[in-house]
Amino acid sequence: MKKIYTGKTKDVYELENGNYMLQFKDDMTGENGVFDPGANTVGAHIEGIGRENLRVSVKFFEMLNAAGIKTHYVSADIDNATMEVLPAKPFGKGLEVICRYRAVGSFIRRYGAYIEDGAKLPAYVEMTIKDDDRGDPLITKEGLEVLGIMTGEQFDAIVKATKEITAIVAAEVEKAGAEFYDIKFEFGFNGQEVILIDEIASGNMRAYKDGKTLEPMDLTALLLK
Numbered sequence: 001m002k003k004i005y006t007g008k009t010k011d012v013y014e015l016e017n018g019n020y021m022l023q024f025k026d027d028m029t030g031e032n033g034v035f036d037p038g039a040n041t042v043g044a045h046i047e048g049i050g051r052e053n054l055r056v057s058v059k060f061f062e063m064l065n066a067a068g069i070k071t072h073y074v075s076a077d078i079d080n081a082t083m084e085v086l087p088a089k090p091f092g093k094g095l096e097v098i099c100r101y102r103a104v105g106s107f108i109r110r111y112g113a114y115i116e117d118g119a120k121l122p123a124y125v126e127m128t129i130k131d132d133d134r135g136d137p138l139i140t141k142e143g144l145e146v147l148g149i150m151t152g153e154q155f156d157a158i159v160k161a162t163k164e165i166t167a168i169v170a171a172e173v174e175k176a177g178a179e180f181y182d183i184k185f186e187f188g189f190n191g192q193e194v195i196l197i198d199e200i201a202s203g204n205m206r207a208y209k210d211g212k213t214l215e216p217m218d219l220t221a222l223l224l225k
């Protein structure tokens, strides 16, 4: 087994059978101990959170597979906090797809002059390119085409899939008694096919309860109840 990538919250290994293995770590993105799904630094180390993130991811990947949505998920070993996945090639050097039901985080930092914090949004999808040095810049459909990162058709298909996936996750969050605000996904190529990759855990989304943002551990507990 060869380690091929050391990430902020997961390490990636190549398995003998050609698949990849994601090792979930007990780290969350954020700054100075404060969780932030949009952050590019590890902000908190929480014992056991890797296994919990994997549990939540497995729950959602199984729901998506049942709904006929293609994902990289193959199997999981909860005790060891590992997930076997289909290997995927990223768009460019990596792309993040965000779906927003409510205006918070970087959306408010950018557009706060035009919208109130927490205002409803119509499943608004935007993409950022993974580039820590440049603060993960936002990119338009035309930008992605000009830079040769994806075609317009691929962009439209990812926006559509993102809205479908988010609807499934949001419904589950609401069922657990919280209000869904936003979420971040990654997609990649498995052969010619574009599939959902990475993880779907509390650290990738924001949810509120009683007007306050839920800490990832608390959201996880609600989702696994």
Ligand SMILES: Nc1ncnc2c1ncn2[C@@H]1O[C@H](COP(=O)(O)OP(=O)(O)O)[C@@H](O)[C@H]1O
Residues within 6 Å of the ligand: 005, 006, 007, 008, 009, 010, 011, 012, 020, 072, 085, 086, 087, 088, 089, 090, 094, 186, 188, 197, 198, 199
């Ligand atoms: N199926 C997959 N194939 C290839 N790479 C993947 C797959 N699923 C996730 N990844 C990548 O593995 C890495 C996971 O580690 P993570 O800690 O989240 O990294 P990062 O610090 O880049 O966010 C990410 O770079 C993600 O793009």
Ligand SMILES: [Mg+2]
Residues within 6 Å of the ligand: 007, 008, 009
């Ligand atoms: Mg990540």
